[in-house]
Amino acid sequence: MSISQISKTIGSSLTLALNEKAAILRKKGEPVIHLGGGEPKSKAPMGAVTAASDHLNTREIRYTPAGGIPQLKKAIIRYTEENYNRLVTPKNVIVSGGAKQAIMIALQAILNPREEVIFPAPYWVSYPEMVKLCHAVPVPVLAEDGSFYPRVQDIESRVNSFTKAVIINSPNNPTGAVYSAEFISDIVQFCEKRNIYLIMDDIYHRLIFGDKKPVNCYEYATDFSENSKLILVNGVSKQYAMTGFRIGWAIGSKTVIQAMTNIQAHQTSGTSVISQKAAVGALNGSQSCIEDLRVTLENNRNVMLDHLNSFQGVKVCKPDGAFYFFADFSAYEKDSLKISQLLIEKVQVLTVPGIVFGMDGYLRLSYCGSVKDITEGITRMKWALDPHAPSDLYIGDRKLVRDWT
Ligand SMILES: Cc1ncc(COP(=O)(O)O)c(C=O)c1O
Numbered sequence: 467m468s469i470s471q472i473s474k475t476i477g478s479s480l481t482l483a484l485n486e487k488a489a490i491l492r493k494k495g496e497p498v499i500h501l502g503g504g505e506p507k508s509k510a511p512m513g514a515v516t517a518a519s520d521h522l523n524t525r526e527i528r529y530t531p532a533g534g535i536p537q538l539k540k541a542i543i544r545y546t547e548e549n550y551n552r553l554v555t556p557k558n559v560i561v562s563g564g565a566k567q568a569i570m571i572a573l574q575a576i577l578n579p580r581e582e583v584i585f586p587a588p589y590w591v592s593y594p595e596m597v598k599l600c601h602a603v604p605v606p607v608l609a610e611d612g613s614f615y616p617r618v619q620d621i622e623s624r625v626n627s628f629t630k631a632v633i634i635n636s637p638n639n640p641t642g643a644v645y646s647a648e649f650i651s652d653i654v655q656f657c658e659k660r661n662i663y664l665i666m667d668d669i670y671h672r673l674i675f676g677d678k679k680p681v682n683c684y685e686y687a688t689d690f691s692e693n694s695k696l697i698l699v700n701g702v703s704k705q706y707a708m709t710g711f712r713i714g715w716a717i718g719s720k721t722v723i724q725a726m727t728n729i730q731a732h733q734t735s736g737t738s739v740i741s742q743k744a745a746v747g748a749l750n751g752s753q754s755c756i757e758d759l760r761v762t763l764e765n766n767r768n769v770m771l772d773h774l775n776s777f778q779g780v781k782v783c784k785p786d787g788a789f790y791f792f793a794d795f796s797a798y799e800k801d802s803l804k805i806s807q808l809l810i811e812k813v814q815v816l817t818v819p820g821i822v823f824g825m826d827g828y829l830r831l832s833y834c835g836s837v838k839d840i841t842e843g844i845t846r847m848k849w850a851l852d853p854h855a856p857s858d859l860y861i862g863d864r865k866l867v868r869d870w871t
Contacts, residue, residue, distance in 0.1 A: 476595050480822045488816050497861050499843040501831045502816040504639070506707040506789070508759050510744070513751025514708060518744035530739045532731035533723070534561025534715070538742045541749035542715050549671070550698070552684040557720045560727050561745075563737045565669045565701040565714030568726075570596050571733070572697050572716055573631070575725035576663050577602040581630040586616040588792060588823035590639045590667070603628070606824050614641040614783055614792065618652040631663035636681065637670040640823045640830040641792040642767075642785020644678045651686040654696065658688060663695040669714070672705045672756050674787040675764040694719050704788075705756050706748045713737060713745040763789050766833040766840060773844035774831075778854055789834040792820065796827030798851045805829060805851070813846035813861065 488500040521527075533539075539556045547553050562568035569592075573583065579601035585593050587606035594604035605624050609616045621632060634653055636645040657664040664683075671680040687696055701714030716726065730736060767784075770791060774782045779797035799805045802819035806829060809815045820828025833840055849859040849868060857868040 472599065472601065475598050479591060480818065484816050484818060487810075491814065496814050498814045498816065499839050499846065500816045500835065501833075501839070501843045502818045503832045503834055505709040506704065506759055506763070506834045507836070508707040508755065508762070510708050510711070511706055511748045511751055511755045513747040514702075514706065514711070514744040515747070517747025517751075518711075518740050521740055521743040527739060530736050530742060532736040533727040534559065534736065535739065535742050535746075538713075538746050538749075541746050542717075545700075545749055546698075546717055549680075550682050550684050552682075552717075554717055555720075558717055558723055559715060560718075560723050560730065561713065561715050561737055561742060562726075562730060563714070563734060564703060564709075564712045565667065565699050566592060567712075567730070567734075568699045568701070568714045568716040569593075569633070569665060569667060570599070571726045571729045572665055572699070572718070572722070573597060573600050573602070574729050575722055577630055580628060582624075582626070582628040583631045583633060584621055584624050584629060585633040585635075586621070586638075588614070588638075588640050588820065588825045588828070589633075590635055591822050593633055594824075602630070605629075608824075614638065614643040615645065615649070618649065618656050621653065622656065625660065625662070629660075629662055631665060632657055633665045633667060635667040635669075637674060637785070637787025639670065639788055640790050640818070640820075641783065642788045642790050643783070644674055644786040645681065647681045647685075650681040650683055654683050654686040655688075657695065661695065663697065665697045665699060668698060668700045669704055670788040671700065673760055673763055673789065675760070675767060676786060678786045692719050692721060695722075697722060702745050702748050705759070707755070707759060708744065708748060711741040711744050713741050763834065766835075766837060767791075769837050770831065770833045770840050770844065773841065777844065777848055778852055789832055791831045791833070792823070792825075792828050793831060794827060795829050795851070800827045802826050802828055809847055809850055812850045813859070813866075815843045815846050815850075817847075 484502040488498050491498040539559045542559050577600040582603045582605045583597045584605045587608045597604040607620050666683045697718040699716050702708040781794035802821045806817050806819040818830040848855040859866045
């Protein structure tokens with residue numbers, strides 16, 4: 467079969483494939499525990515649902531302006547003012563099919579073939595593939611000290627004449643790391659000085675725990691002119707638990723946003739009007755759902771941390787945001803695909819192998835589900851991996867006895 471060179475280089479999305487796998491196993495009646503998910507389980511805000519259904523009831527379901535309806539842009543402008551203390555105009559805003567599409571078209575709008583995009587590793591699975599889709603080159607960078615906290619020097623060491631952009635994601639998927647204000651300040655200033663685009667993927671910015679606070683990139687920017695190369699990406703998927711609506715957005719210079727809008731106009735004609743109305747409902751409605759979700763996630767994080775700490779051989783770094791642990795299982799097995807596969811086969815627990823985020827030997831474990839799933843999931847994992855765990859395990863009323871070490 468003749469398919470394009472570019473499509474041959476693009477891998478499938480393992481994280482989305484895992485969701486499908488979990489659904490299929492559940493349908494077969496398997497007692498699956500999905501610790502691989504990337505979406506909160508809370509219900510979408512009532513304001514979002516009402517706004518969407520009100521619009522559906524008009525039965526006037528039409529195309530919208532490619533860059534988003536004015537009402538949603540207005541709500542995003544207010545959101546940006548409230549959360550980032552930054553006033554932008556509708557021409558600085560584009561609404562897209564999730565933060566994912568916003569990042570994709572931002573890259574398409576700025577990259578030429580062979581240019582390079584740097585991002586810290588471990589990284590969100592889609593960054594390398596998105597960059598490749600633009601015929602450009604992904605450059606993942608590990609922190610020199612092996613931590614989940616990159617330094618600007620680590621990034622600077624990879625900058626060359628092909629470098630066009632840096633992507634920063636904090637709180638981070640997959641590590642849950644929240645980068646310091648010092649790092650964000652340094653990277654904003656570094657990119658300004660070197661005239662490099664900086665894409666801030668802030669999709670988890672309100673899901674932060676303890677005394678950590680979201681860091682606002684605009685606080686450290688000095689160039690607010692049309693030359694600014696700072697692009698901020700956000701959306702309703704995670705904080706409002708609205709993944710299925712597929713609404714995200716980007717804020718940037720008018721030139722970049724216009725280029726992105728032109729691309730989107732030809733790709734999709736813009737996002738569904740129903741979803742845009744729902745996002746207006748979420749942004750303009752009661753915001754208590756975000757705090758409720760944040761508190762639930764912080765509690766889940768603490769529960770998972772306790773369980774992982776009692777898991778001999780597993781090394782963890784406490785996450786301060788998002789809803790993932792990126793835990794080191796290399797003491798059991800260095801090949802993360804193998805561990806992940808073993809956990810599905812032996813105990814029906816779904817995890818995401820670290821290799822897809824650029825670090826083998828690790829597993830990404832989500833705590834966006836229930837406390838019951840977290841507790842039972844880690845207990846099953848211990849049984850499967852840790853020779854010191856009790857050799858009997860009950861899954862429902864099925865008793866398993868470990869017969870391997
Ligand atoms: C770091 C990161 N950026 C962007 C996205 C995309 O979010 P959306 O559902 O808005 O496309 C995700 C989703 O998992 C993510 O983890």
